[in-house]
Amino acid sequence: MVQGTTSDAGKSVLVAGLCRVLARKGVNVAPFKPQNMALNSAVTADGGEIGRAQAVQALACDIESSVHMNPVLLKPHTDMGAQVIFQGKATTTVDAIGYQSYKKVALPVVMESFSILQQQYDTVLIEGAGSPAEINLRENDIANMGFAEEADVPVIIVADIDRGGVFAHLYGTLALLSESEQQRVKGFVINRFRGDISLLQPGLDWLEEKTGKPVIGVLPYLHGFDLEAEDAINAEQLNGEETKLRVAVPVFPRISNHTDFDSLRVNPDIDLQYVGNGERIKNVDLIILPGSKAVRSDLDYLRSQQWDQDIQRHLRYGGKVMGICGGYQMLGQAIHDPQGIEGDAGSTTGLGYLEAETELKPNKTLTTVTGQLNLNGSDIPVRGYEIHAGITEVKSKAPVYLQSGQADGAISDCNQVFGTYLHGIFDVPAAVNDICRWAGADNIAQIDHQTNQQQAIDRIADAIESHLKLDVLWPQLKD
Template identity: 80%
Template sequence: MQSTIKALMVQGTTSDAGKSVLVAGLCRVLARKNVKVAPFKPQNMALNSAVTPDGGEIGRAQAVQALAANVQSSVHMNPVLLKPNSDMGAQVIFQGKATTTVDAIGYQSYKKVALPVVMESFSVLQAQYDCVMIEGAGSPAEINLRENDIANMGFAEEADVPVIIVADIDRGGVFAHLYGTLALLSESEQQRVKGFVINRFRGDISLLQPGLDWLEQKTGKPVFGVLPYLHGFDLEAEDAINAQQVCSEQSKINVVVPVFPRISNHTDFDALRLNPDINLTYVGKGERLTKADLIILPGSKSVRDDLNYLRRQGWDKDISRHVRLGGKVMGICGGFQMLGTMIHDPLGIESAPGSTQGLGLLNVETELKDGKTLTNVSGTMHLDGKSIAVSGYEIHAGISQVSDQALIELENNQQDGAISDCNQVLGTYLHGIFDRSDVVEAICQWVGVESIVQIDHRLNQQKAIDMIADAIEQHLDLKALWPEL
């Protein structure tokens, strides 16, 4: 079935207004109607990324949206990805490959270079799909970022696509957000806006009706629908850390994750966070790594800087004491590198050139080099005499020389990770390793817990997408957007 709207862009009044979730839900709705649909985000700034089958790197939100659309992810779905590696600078990734590092001011002019890349990828998707669902970034009303904009209205004007604006009523001030956002747009941009969606509403919709009537009268734009506040769905956050637990009272194991300034791919821990037998705690600045059965060092976009931060917090002493008392420690990607003996960055790939001594808990020495490893992998993890199938993805610049026993035998006849002779410390480069419930169980058994509840994280993701799509079909006027549906 061909769609009369070949592209639709979802912009938001704020960050976390619901753009990513709405695009994912609309992709699933259209896929249900046999519309061949693809997600697209011109520019994303996030440290949570995914590896595509075509060997590139995109934001995890677009990978989830591709899952919702029942299509393979592609570098063209997120042609510009910015990965902050300092307070003022970010690595720039074009169509899946790192190109340069720029500071915030420099990127304002660099957007002119990025626009042709964005438009090329958009054209590729338009040629391949019936409809492209586009997600904006932040808010189109951020006046200081409007010059050379490629993420919101700048792209919409260049690509000539219609826009809907979503706002989160749970934050409060939803009518001011929507009315003010529209008022701050240019005349041509205002005409491009087809209407509004209100997200995360609780209560009786009749109580909201006077406000909806006022908004439509004041703006001349329809409210396409009001989506309810949905509880208990398992869907990865685009960037912000989600620390919400399912139920920690009945937990059998305490897992502690320190939060680095440049923590990356913290979605690795969603499968643990959502298991009622696991009490997952994120520990921030000024807090201690205590009351843990397992400490997991997460990924990092700036490993040496984050390792120095770890030491300034005194977490190295907490980890040392934890191991001395018989506790278990795990590292993923950058966290794995930190557990080793040395991290060398002679070319200044992530920060100032130099070397930093690791925590010395694994016999691993890492050197950061030009060119990232970007690959989806699978293999077999050997732990405590058991062999467990594993899968995940690698995103890292480092090449590690491992003297300890390897943790995982990969299907490409290579090895990954390491486990210490004392059997208390292990590390791996595999993001997403916890998405398989048997891996989670094996790690918990290694820590000392015999059995835990089996949670199918991937199935729960599909259920979450369907829940969002069901709500959209029930509460949004889809016929106003796609009359043929």
């Protein structure tokens, strides 16, 4: 099990890299995360919902994803409440305090999924969540050491040296564990190191002497490394001034599946701007409203930021607007939530640009799809996945027609606004080109997101094989 001293210490990426290392050696390996809190999720091959990090890790193993790889997924829809997803299906909504006692219900689910994976695979690589040293979260813990103790698995702890204070993080984390938990820690990994390793050696020697645990390796900082973030938006722009299309994505408090925009963010012909709290949308060609876990609340937030006025002005000057999933719902006439699926029951008036009206229902749509996109008069093959609770009634033509024969989304009569439920639509280079052409830019660079993902996984696997003492983890493995 890989645990971290903090969130974003590198657990997800390290597990993905270790998965690829073992898969290269012919080991039948699978990823596992007992509990995940994330608004980025993926649809599995068995028709459920898991955190995207585990879907990427399954890709690293060259296997299909499964609901058992992330049996408990928490999707916050307020500061105090979250939807609870057990083995791919939404079960209930709880607040932060209520979930502490609910963990007792979750543990049997976690252990059942772990047992299933153990039966199917030779090796299971487990990812922790946050830090195991959070004192307030240790009771009934199922995400870190609580799970490790119950499942009786060894643990390594990873820390990010680029944040600073790496030795305090590692030493302090170990010190805050119980004696039995300390004994199952097999060593440390230091992540994102820049410079000459010899300068770090005195610190490594001190850490090993003080803890009695080996430093299994120090991973270098990989410049230009781009693998899907679990939940945080990386707003760093990689584009210069010579771009063909300027795109703005407003960041909602409950933005979901922002990984939709990864392939746009790294495209040299596209200037992707994330617009945050207190900022205004201006001087762009295309505005994309992203997905949301709390659509009505985020629509209220959009209006509080005066982004509705920015969108109105943008359209008046001939700009284009696109919505994905929750963003698509916002572009319609109204969003109804009579059962309080995502918060207080009620209805919210939409932005009114599409002839569509949405009602939120208890049962989610969870499916992978293929189809044809038609924005510019020709059919472009697309693929993606749908994760939404809403049922949308549409009175206008659709931009996407699915392989199943169903229509998806809506497009305005003025041809300036369209929406779709398809997450992942930008992962298809031809679809990116077609949408950019619709927005006013031709001959956009072709970025193969799936190939980039594979190359990123290979880069971290190469670094692991070069810099980690893998024989400490698996003495039985031979080159």
